[in-house]
Amino acid sequence: MKNRIAVYPGTFDPVSNGHLDLMKRGLEIFDKLIVAVALNPDKNPLFTIDERVGFIKEAVKNWTNIEVEFFDDLLIEYAKRKKADVIVKGLRAVSDFEYELQMSLMNRRLDSHIETVFMMPSEEYSFLSSRILKEVALLHGDIRGMVPPGVAEGLERKFKGL
Amino acid sequence: MKNRIAVYPGTFDPVSNGHLDLMKRGLEIFDKLIVAVALNPDKNPLFTIDERVGFIKEAVKNWTNIEVEFFDDLLIEYAKRKKADVIVKGLRAVSDFEYELQMSLMNRRLDSHIETVFMMPSEEYSFLSSRILKEVALLHGDIRGMVPPGVAEGLERKFKGL
Amino acid sequence: MKNRIAVYPGTFDPVSNGHLDLMKRGLEIFDKLIVAVALNPDKNPLFTIDERVGFIKEAVKNWTNIEVEFFDDLLIEYAKRKKADVIVKGLRAVSDFEYELQMSLMNRRLDSHIETVFMMPSEEYSFLSSRILKEVALLHGDIRGMVPPGVAEGLERKFKGL
Amino acid sequence: MKNRIAVYPGTFDPVSNGHLDLMKRGLEIFDKLIVAVALNPDKNPLFTIDERVGFIKEAVKNWTNIEVEFFDDLLIEYAKRKKADVIVKGLRAVSDFEYELQMSLMNRRLDSHIETVFMMPSEEYSFLSSRILKEVALLHGDIRGMVPPGVAEGLERKFKGL
Amino acid sequence: MKNRIAVYPGTFDPVSNGHLDLMKRGLEIFDKLIVAVALNPDKNPLFTIDERVGFIKEAVKNWTNIEVEFFDDLLIEYAKRKKADVIVKGLRAVSDFEYELQMSLMNRRLDSHIETVFMMPSEEYSFLSSRILKEVALLHGDIRGMVPPGVAEGLERKFKGL
Amino acid sequence: MKNRIAVYPGTFDPVSNGHLDLMKRGLEIFDKLIVAVALNPDKNPLFTIDERVGFIKEAVKNWTNIEVEFFDDLLIEYAKRKKADVIVKGLRAVSDFEYELQMSLMNRRLDSHIETVFMMPSEEYSFLSSRILKEVALLHGDIRGMVPPGVAEGLERKFKGL
Numbered sequence: 001m002k003n004r005i006a007v008y009p010g011t012f013d014p015v016s017n018g019h020l021d022l023m024k025r026g027l028e029i030f031d032k033l034i035v036a037v038a039l040n041p042d043k044n045p046l047f048t049i050d051e052r053v054g055f056i057k058e059a060v061k062n063w064t065n066i067e068v069e070f071f072d073d074l075l076i077e078y079a080k081r082k083k084a085d086v087i088v089k090g091l092r093a094v095s096d097f098e099y100e101l102q103m104s105l106m107n108r109r110l111d112s113h114i115e116t117v118f119m120m121p122s123e124e125y126s127f128l129s130s131r132i133l134k135e136v137a138l139l140h141g142d143i144r145g146m147v148p149p150g151v152a153e154g155l156e157r158k159f160k161g162l
Numbered sequence: 163m164k165n166r167i168a169v170y171p172g173t174f175d176p177v178s179n180g181h182l183d184l185m186k187r188g189l190e191i192f193d194k195l196i197v198a199v200a201l202n203p204d205k206n207p208l209f210t211i212d213e214r215v216g217f218i219k220e221a222v223k224n225w226t227n228i229e230v231e232f233f234d235d236l237l238i239e240y241a242k243r244k245k246a247d248v249i250v251k252g253l254r255a256v257s258d259f260e261y262e263l264q265m266s267l268m269n270r271r272l273d274s275h276i277e278t279v280f281m282m283p284s285e286e287y288s289f290l291s292s293r294i295l296k297e298v299a300l301l302h303g304d305i306r307g308m309v310p311p312g313v314a315e316g317l318e319r320k321f322k323g324l
Numbered sequence: 325m326k327n328r329i330a331v332y333p334g335t336f337d338p339v340s341n342g343h344l345d346l347m348k349r350g351l352e353i354f355d356k357l358i359v360a361v362a363l364n365p366d367k368n369p370l371f372t373i374d375e376r377v378g379f380i381k382e383a384v385k386n387w388t389n390i391e392v393e394f395f396d397d398l399l400i401e402y403a404k405r406k407k408a409d410v411i412v413k414g415l416r417a418v419s420d421f422e423y424e425l426q427m428s429l430m431n432r433r434l435d436s437h438i439e440t441v442f443m444m445p446s447e448e449y450s451f452l453s454s455r456i457l458k459e460v461a462l463l464h465g466d467i468r469g470m471v472p473p474g475v476a477e478g479l480e481r482k483f484k485g486l
Numbered sequence: 487m488k489n490r491i492a493v494y495p496g497t498f499d500p501v502s503n504g505h506l507d508l509m510k511r512g513l514e515i516f517d518k519l520i521v522a523v524a525l526n527p528d529k530n531p532l533f534t535i536d537e538r539v540g541f542i543k544e545a546v547k548n549w550t551n552i553e554v555e556f557f558d559d560l561l562i563e564y565a566k567r568k569k570a571d572v573i574v575k576g577l578r579a580v581s582d583f584e585y586e587l588q589m590s591l592m593n594r595r596l597d598s599h600i601e602t603v604f605m606m607p608s609e610e611y612s613f614l615s616s617r618i619l620k621e622v623a624l625l626h627g628d629i630r631g632m633v634p635p636g637v638a639e640g641l642e643r644k645f646k647g648l
Numbered sequence: 649m650k651n652r653i654a655v656y657p658g659t660f661d662p663v664s665n666g667h668l669d670l671m672k673r674g675l676e677i678f679d680k681l682i683v684a685v686a687l688n689p690d691k692n693p694l695f696t697i698d699e700r701v702g703f704i705k706e707a708v709k710n711w712t713n714i715e716v717e718f719f720d721d722l723l724i725e726y727a728k729r730k731k732a733d734v735i736v737k738g739l740r741a742v743s744d745f746e747y748e749l750q751m752s753l754m755n756r757r758l759d760s761h762i763e764t765v766f767m768m769p770s771e772e773y774s775f776l777s778s779r780i781l782k783e784v785a786l787l788h789g790d791i792r793g794m795v796p797p798g799v800a801e802g803l804e805r806k807f808k809g810l
Numbered sequence: 811m812k813n814r815i816a817v818y819p820g821t822f823d824p825v826s827n828g829h830l831d832l833m834k835r836g837l838e839i840f841d842k843l844i845v846a847v848a849l850n851p852d853k854n855p856l857f858t859i860d861e862r863v864g865f866i867k868e869a870v871k872n873w874t875n876i877e878v879e880f881f882d883d884l885l886i887e888y889a890k891r892k893k894a895d896v897i898v899k900g901l902r903a904v905s906d907f908e909y910e911l912q913m914s915l916m917n918r919r920l921d922s923h924i925e926t927v928f929m930m931p932s933e934e935y936s937f938l939s940s941r942i943l944k945e946v947a948l949l950h951g952d953i954r955g956m957v958p959p960g961v962a963e964g965l966e967r968k969f970k971g972l
Contacts, residue, residue: 002193004166025277029248031164074949086191091280097259105285105937110951115187118253118280123267123447127591139560141596236463267451272465285933289753301722303758326517328490349601353572355488398787410515415604421583426740429609429775434789439511442577442604447591578912609771613915625884627920650841652814673925677896679812734839739928745907753933763835766901766928771915 006030006086006117007079009071012037013045014151015056016133018125022090023066025119032065034082039072046134046158059148076110087116092126138162168192168248168279169241171233174199175207176313177218178295180287184252185228187281194227196244201234208296208320221310238272249278254288330354330410330441331403333395336361337369338475339380340457342449346414347390349443356389358406363396370458370482383472400434411440416450492516492572492603493565495557498523499531500637501542502619504611508576509552511605518551520568525558532620532644545634562596573602578612624648654678654734654765655727657719660685661693662799663704664781666773670738671714673767680713682730687720694782694806707796724758735764740774816840816896816927817889819881822847823855824961825866826943828935832900833876835929842875844892849882856944856968869958886920897926902936948972 006026012019012035026033037053045052049070056068071078079087087107089100104116121128128146137143137155144152168188174181174197188195199215207214211232218230233240241249249269251262266278283290290308299305299317306314330350336343336359350357361377369376373394380392395402403411411431413424428440445452452470461467461479468476492512498505498521512519523539531538535556542554557564565573573593575586583604590602607614614632623629623641630638654674660667660683674681685700693700697718704716719726727735735755737748752764769776776794785791785803792800816836822829822845836843847863855862859880866878881888889897897917899910914926931938938956947953947965954962 002166004164004191028275029164029166029277029279074946074951076951077949091259091263097253101253101282102937102939102942104282106942106946108282108284109937109956110946113190115191115281117191119277120263120266122270123450126447126450127588127595129588132588132592136560136592136596139563141560141562146595236460236465238465239463264451264453264456268456268460271451271470272460285936288933288936289750289757291750294750294754298722298754298758301725303722303724308757326490328488328515352599353490353601353603398784398789400789401787415583415587421577425577425606426775426777426780428606430780430784432608433775433794434784437514439515439605441515443601444587444590446594609774612771612774613912613919615912618912618916622884622916622920625887627884627886632919650814650839652812652839676923677814677925677927739907739911745901749901749930752930756932761838763839763929765839767925768911768914770918 002085003032004030004086005032005034005082005084006088007034007036007075007082007084008088009036009038009075011040011043011045011130012052012056013043013130014047014052014133014147014154015059016125016128016130016147016151017145018090018121018128020059020148021121021125022088022119023060026088027063027065030086030088032067033088034084035060035066035068036075036078037068037070038075039070047154051154055148055151055154058150074110076107076114079114080111084114087114089116089118090121091118092121092129164247165194166192166248167194167196167244167246168250169196169198169237169244169246170250171198171200171237173202173205173207173292174214174218175205175292176209176214176295176309176316177221178287178290178292178309178313179307180252180254180283180290182221182310183283183287184250184281185222187283188250189225189227192248192250194229195250196246197222197228197230198237198240199230199232200237201232209316213316217310217313217316220312236272238269238276241276242273246276249276251278251280252283253280254283254291326409327356328354328410329356329358329406329408330412331358331360331399331406331408332412333360333362333399335364335367335369335454336376336380337367337454338371338376338457338471338478339383340449340452340454340471340475341469342414342445342452344383344472345445345449346412346443347384349445350412351387351389354410354412356391357412358408359384359390359392360399360402361392361394362399363394371478375478379472379475379478382474398434400431400438403438404435408438411438413440413442414445415442416445416453488571489518490516490572491518491520491568491570492574493520493522493561493568493570494574495522495524495561497526497529497531497616498538498542499529499616500533500538500619500633500640501545502611502614502616502633502637503631504576504607504614506545506634507607507611508574508605509546511607512574513549513551516572516574518553519574520570521546521552521554522561522564523554523556524561525556533640537640541634541637541640544636560596562593562600565600566597570600573600575602575604576607577604578607578615650733651680652678652734653680653682653730653732654736655682655684655723655730655732656736657684657686657723659688659691659693659778660700660704661691661778662695662700662781662795662802663707664773664776664778664795664799665793666738666740666769666776668707668796669769669773670736670767671708673769674736675711675713678734678736680715681736682732683708683714683716684723684726685716685718686723687718695802699802703796703799703802706798722758724755724762727762728759732762735762737764737766738769739766740769740777812895813842814840814896815842815844815892815894816898817844817846817885817892817894818898819846819848819885821850821853821855821940822862822866823853823940824857824862824943824957824964825869826935826938826940826957826961827955828900828931828938830869830958831931831935832898832929833870836898837873837875840896840898842877843898844894845870845876845878846885846888847878847880848885849880857964861964865958865961865964868960884920886917886924889924890921894924897924899926899928900931901928902931902939
């Protein structure tokens, strides 16, 4: 029997209930799930790396076999260092699919021992992208039920007075 | 540590090197892989169910942790009966993606405990579909290197004299 | 104020809860909705035209401003005869989208006065296609909650003993 | 008979003949069309909100049942305030389609009483996107016939000497 | 200077003005264009191979540097026999694109010396597919302006009395 | 016999082996290929226009019938000035396809005498986009075999110490 470690990478700016749904699904299949928050300074994220990691840690604090941390090197190098076997990615839309497919072929070229597997979030979260979430929260739309409570507060704080 | 059983379903009419590539990748991740050949009488397959199962068994005869059989009931019922945790599907193109996404949401509705994960074959097989293979073989195109030797012979036999 | 009549065409083989969801949405916008069941003998439908019309009539019998009937001529001619202003179509997936876009440009060429508008079913029905429904029902999968009760019985009857 | 008010939102930076074509089609179906120009300061538009509203007002000055104004809150809140029943969006390409689909599911979640309907511009405008228009105008390409005269002048003024 | 021969293959069941538009565009670029009509007995075409070849010959009878004939072997073998350098294909929609891409990678594998190039028909024909054409003609829709006159008559003859 | 000149435009920031593969394929078909590097100051390229032109010149220095230069006006004007007959573009993914299709319809509108033809790179480069290349190089991933040697050095130099 294999001990399977999976890395679930992303910017998580911020984490949504769709991301959490995918983490649960990943944990059903793999023995351990490492949520890996990419630093991504060039994407100019809304929340700092500490905030982004913090939101996820808070949301999964009662879960087991899950680890949350940031990384700032090449995903495939990070995954190797963590002795991961698998990279897990969520797929919602065709446009996701094409970029992820290219990225995973690149990763396979860089290291042929780590496979990428794709999973789908529940269809009730299929419309949830971090980009749309932020657009709605900026204009004070009600995003409860789409993000964990800590993130809802964080977004409110960020956009108050705008 | 979990003992993970995956089902890889398909019509496999006939099995190609792209399918075999995906089986190898699945075996890297899961503890056991069950290749499940769908009867699909309404799709009017070129090869009988026995031929299709036979081609795969021959091609993987020296592999371990793999089982090949046919099924004729609902995939999700079959997977439950086999105590599988995961359904594995290959993704090559956007059009694959949409149908597979709908099918896996349907399967999730029918049984919420079995997840579908998607994996990609090597890009050297990205153009290989069973449909195109048969179109080429029918016109006596050289399909060696795209299918296991037994299938190449089988196709030649089927289309001789046409 | 305009009196807006919309035609919602389809094969409806059989009608699903996704179709009914779209009908409700259409009735919110237009003054009258005509569900137009295409004869489509060449598509070799599972249910007869009378069965398909009957299932819908039964499901909407308590609704107002809705009419259900079959048609066997060109959609655009039928719509003109019914004095319709609009054709309503559902969109779920990219593959739907492309065919529907071509069809609606063709209809615009045939009669420039009738517009096609596209609406989306609820995401809980986004995975429901009549094709997948029939595949599942044929293998005795539980499709309650996906179709109106009359259709569930009809499918059971059709596939009993298979 | 219902009095149907539709909102047609966009950045309109600048308005093109494809947008005007869609407005005409919207007016054929709905009793009143409100063209709602989004402020979008973060998108860094080429034209100011006043210029963008002005170009449209000039182009539709002889039309009836149409209103043009800007909005800077959540689209769905704006639509409610205007007592609109429907949001109208144009669809040209698959990539439009996916984002619009996500956005309209988000809007449905925020307010379930306002539907989004999608319409297609004439195929002679199917290649016209504001992004491509600006790329061409920046390099002094001839964009007459693609935009109303006021916009052609505005683009020329903006890019003179560049 | 090279003498460039291009093959433009298809079922052409029947030829449309969109196909003719593409032939003209191909002739602008290549020195000779061979329109190659695939026998395709398994696709159950509406018109016989002689009718399909005849319609095209009639439509291009005053053109130069064009040849029309049928073929019943592997496209790539046929192209080699005709000493062609290039296979020309039309692209209208994303769904075309994926199948054509797979097919052209397959052809490249079978013979690496013949390239496939894709061209676009005029946008006024972008909605024209032979499938939709036949659906409309079967129901006596007016397809003049979409096909050459001989094809319009042929379709009328085929579907008279249906 | 025609003397066919093709323009292959792009930002080439930086050139990859996928681009070079496409240039070779273009040279097989056309008599002369002009690689036209777009200035694109608004895209904020990583390498200067001189660096980008230089990398390509170095990589193709032993090839014949090829010319490399930059351009800063409208592509279609540039192509006319170079007496080109054809614009060549590479197609890898559906998302490429849609933008390129819109752009080529725009170019056809601006000058109807220059056709755009699409070609496919070898599938071993199908995952290579300049965007993904730079993401990997920034994090010191090994990109040899994906770019010509000069580019590998250039990327290393750019990202040293980051």
